[in-house]
Each structure stands twice: as structure tokens, then as C-alpha cells.
Amino acid sequence: MNICVFLSAADLDERYTEPARHFAGLLGKRGHTLxxxxxxxxLMKVVADGVQEHGGRLVGVSVTFLADKARAGADEMVVARDLAERKAELLGRSDAVVIMVGGTGTLDEATEILELKKHGLHTKPVVLLNSAGYYDGLREQFRRMEAEGFLPLPLTELMFFADDPVAAMTYLEAGPDAAVR
Structure with missing residues (x-):
């Protein structure tokens, strides 16, 4: 599977890097592509290192203004002209999406992917990896959106909240019968 991961490029505390490293190891060991x-x-480096160390492939999609931070040892690297093109490339090259901890850029990517899914423009599974409870507030907000009629489909069809890397990978690998695609 080609698994797109949206996440921070910031240096973060171990409570976030350890689950990211664990997920990266699972991804690589099981023959998936990041x-x-x-x-x-x-955190992007932490995940790429973990995937590569465990035999997985790396497909990067950088953007012109960040090209100097692009990983030199990726199996493939695309440089998009802007963030909109980058998001389209990331989604187009993936079979599933995992959202890890991040800031406004990660939140922007996540909401766009969810909006596209809400409108039926893709059916790929989306997993929100809730490391150290980082997204507890967002989970509550989504539950409220669902309860108050702001989501045209059940939250469980829009995304899966995973509290740990094993739950995230188990959901993704369960296939189309278990994961809403």
C-alpha cells in the first residue's frame, strides 16, 4: 500500500516521536511505501528514517519553497510548484491517508482531504493517529459536527481515530471489507 502521512516538520517531544517511529517501523516492515x-x-525525518530503516520505500512530494529541505535519499522525489499541487500529488499517489501530529499545515492538509472525501471525490481510508491525546479536542469537535448535522455521512465513514500505531496499521491493512474506502 502507498500510505500518505501528513505530519509536522518540527522537532517534537518523545511522546510524539515514539509513536511516529513505531508506525514508521510497521509501515516499512510490512512492505508499504511512505x-x-x-x-x-x-517529525517528517523521524518517519522517513524509520520507514527506510525497515525496508520501506519513500516517495516524497516537496514544494518549491521547501526544496532545500527535501530528503536526498528518497526513492522518488517530486517538487510541486505550490501547496495545492503538493496536496493533490500526495493524495493522487496514495491508497490511504494517516494524519499524525502537526500544526496549521497538517490541519490544512487533513481538512482538505476530509472535505474531498465528504463530497465523494475520493474513497481512501483516512486515519487520525491520536498520539498522546493530541487530537482529543478535534475528535470532540467532529463528534459535535456529526451530532448537530454538519456531516453528510457518519463520522466512522469519514475517518478512523486510532490511539496507537498498531490500531492505525490494523485498520489500514484490514482491507475494503473493514475499512470504509
């Missing part, structure tokens, strides 16, 4: 923002810094 499709990610291409950066060789921060």
Missing part, C-alpha cells in the same frame, strides 16, 4: 511531504527535518 508518501509524505518529502522533508528531511523534524
Amino acid at each position: 508518501v509524505w511531504g518529502g522533508s528531511d527535518v523534524g
